[in-house]
Amino acid sequence: MEKKNPDTYFLSENNLPFEDFFHFGLSVDCIIFGYHQGSLRVLLIQRGAEPFKDSWAIPGDLVNPSEDLTSSASRVLKQLTGLTDIPVQQFHTFGSIDRHPVGRVITVGYYALVRSENHHPIASTWASNVKWFDVYDLPSLAFDHEEILTKAVETLRTKVRKEPVGFDLLPPKFTLLELQGMYEALLRERFDKPNFRKKILGADVLVPLDEVQKNVSHRPAKLFHFDKNRYESQKKQLFNF
């Protein structure tokens, strides 16, 4: 982008010269949520570089001056973990003065929900390791990443009660009890099975498949599929858990 001469503009009452206002660093952090074996997971990297070398951290990096915030989040996620085609969602910006030891770095937080069995992250560039962690059983994290993660979980909880985003955590075909388990893990709340079924089926966004579970030592459950189109055409408030 071509810059006009900034000195012709009167941008602030502050006595500092204009150029001093352009010394912020900007980064993005990507909180990737997954669901596996009944627990809510988050994808973390181990830092292979200072500062906080060897600490676990939320995948994130500095934004390139020529890229958009959202594209930057996707790019950074790909570079560090190899994950692609994951739509991310902004949730909060963190800008405490001392949050980064290198300088004044503001970070914009993004989150996403993925089917963890479809995505096989590989650590690259300065990430020395990538791993899924149980959200409720975390190591200590670099920078202010604990605060960031807490805020992300909070946002996710609010979101999932109003919109059918939870399906992104499950395989395309799932049983109703798997769905219920996912919601229970996410919201840390127990639901009544018959009532959960009624509510979710009453929402009319699930398509029953002609398929059942295999190799289970009990009555096999019917498989369902989430129909996004059906949801879009209704647009009611469906998920009031």
Place this chain on the structure above:
Amino acid sequence: MEKKNPDTYFLSENNLPFEDFFHFGLSVDCIIFGYHQGSLRVLLIQRGAEPFKDSWAIPGDLVNPSEDLTSSASRVLKQLTGLTDIPVQQFHTFGSIDRHPVGRVITVGYYALVRSENHHPIASTWASNVKWFDVYDLPSLAFDHEEILTKAVETLRTKVRKEPVGFDLLPPKFTLLELQGMYEALLRERFDKPNFRKKILGADVLVPLDEVQKNVSHRPAKLFHFDKNRYESQKKQLFNF
């Protein structure tokens, strides 16, 4: 803040030198909502400086490198409009590449709700004018401020349905119909009077006062006061409009 030597850090795979990542501008924008005569208002300034000189805009300015984001929002608001002691709330960050003609400026959006009759804004520094506008009847705005305002209104609507923030728009003493009118203006929705009363009184957060309206040509309404302590001690979901 003292900076360590950045060159000792390996912060990004990108080939650009480290210093190139510290050329972002950072600003804050403050969307101040008020309520007056049945309509939802927003406080705008007229720009007395380039770019977008003379355009109406959301009060905002560049962040000083040594200040916190939230403090910056309060400081900027005070400098441009004279308003003080207004707690602001972050809602979204806007960072399109071309959103600012001078360079790459990221802006963090804050909003607040005020009793407009208590606050008398005065334009200062580079704001040549300040004025309340009906949210649904706006002039065209500078930069991407229309987008920012839309997002702020959206956030406010979501918020007001879950938490009793709306009271910040009203005088300390109000009638139930005034309260209802405020919610109706904010949510652009009509409510049934008897049902509204029942719901709001049932929430048990209003204190009836021994006082009634004066000089009205009809039966004077009882005045109420919002009791924050009572709300805090309950912490239920109260406002499901």
Place this chain on the structure above:
DNA sequence: TCAAAAGTGTTCCGAATACACCCATGC
């Protein structure tokens, strides 16, 4: 007396809750 808004009560309906109970499969 009338207009205008304040304020109350009652009915209806649908959604959420709390259960009790039956069904299919592997071992």
Place this chain on the structure above:
DNA sequence: GCATGGGTGTATTCGGAACACTTTTGA
């Protein structure tokens, strides 16, 4: 058979929506 989870039905409660009605004031 029996353990295990899958799946259904029902009775009750609660909150919201609709609406008819009475009350109090100023003019």
